[in-house]
Amino acid sequence: xxxxxxxxxxxxxxxxxxxxxxxxxxxxxxxxxxxxxxxxxxxxxxxxxxxxxxxxxxxxxxxxxxxxxxxxxxxxxxxxxxxxxxxxxxxxxxxxxxxxxxxxxxxxxxxxxxxxxxxxxxxxxxxxxxxxxxxxxxxxxxxxxxxxxxxxxxxxxxxxxxxxxxxxxxxxxxxxxxxxxxxxxxxxxxxxxxxxxxxxxxxxxxxxxxxxxxxxxxxxxxxxxxxxxxxxxxxxxxxxxxxxxxxx
Ligand SMILES: *Cc1c(COP(=O)(O)O)cnc(C)c1O
Numbered sequence: 637x638x639x640x641x642x643x644x645x646x647x648x649x650x651x652x653x654x655x656x657x658x659x660x661x662x663x664x665x666x667x668x669x670x671x672x673x674x675x676x677x678x679x680x681x682x683x684x685x686x687x688x689x690x691x692x693x694x695x696x697x698x699x700x701x702x703x704x705x706x707x708x709x710x711x712x713x714x715x716x717x718x719x720x721x722x723x724x725x726x727x728x729x730x731x732x733x734x735x736x737x738x739x740x741x742x743x744x745x746x747x748x749x750x751x752x753x754x755x756x757x758x759x760x761x762x763x764x765x766x767x768x769x770x771x772x773x774x775x776x777x778x779x780x781x782x783x784x785x786x787x788x789x790x791x792x793x794x795x796x797x798x799x800x801x802x803x804x805x806x807x808x809x810x811x812x813x814x815x816x817x818x819x820x821x822x823x824x825x826x827x828x829x830x831x832x833x834x835x836x837x838x839x840x841x842x843x844x845x846x847x848x849x850x851x852x853x854x855x856x857x858x859x860x861x862x863x864x865x866x867x868x869x870x871x872x873x874x875x876x877x878x879x880x881x882x883x884x
Pocket of ligand 1 (some may be wrong): 685687708733734820854855856857871872873874875
């Protein structure tokens, strides 16, 4: 028994050390990208996307000082958030980055702090109702579809032309706070032009809503270019936690 416990402790210690090294590497990468862009690294928030990884990894990341965590499926997220709360972790901020089904909004409103993937009017209304019912305020980002038109189902998001209308709706919705825009780079295309376009969409949005300046746009593979193009939030999973599907 004692031996088994010793092995588990050693395993968790090794995992913590691995996550610490990965985190240092990601932070250094953010630092380099900011330096190249003449930006202050304090203007870039690292959201650790812990989907498919256990609550024990969230505990490690929290111990390493991270407070912003991301998830993309409600069932997994709600269970993990509950586990983290039961484990007595410090107050964490949960970012929901996946596509939201309207029948999941009630659950989401109980734990999410930021929803990155607001992409349709019906979802705005459902999130608003759920947040109001839960007595909470959800920060909302409009997800923009940057795939070229006619390339089939993309990664979700509203068409650029729909952003202004959705933003008005979010701004008027009780329980929601409009914070900015989010996008995933189109598949198979260089991310630079797409993120530049997102920057333009963000600038236009801020003319009407100056407080909606968040740009959530980089992932493990493209956070450098995203930061160069103005990202305020990068959503990093595999570079921090490892390749999904093969835990540890
Ligand atoms: C999984 C996911 C991420 C993180 O992706 P990595 O490539 O593992 O860094 C970021 N954003 C969204 C929307 C995701 O679903």
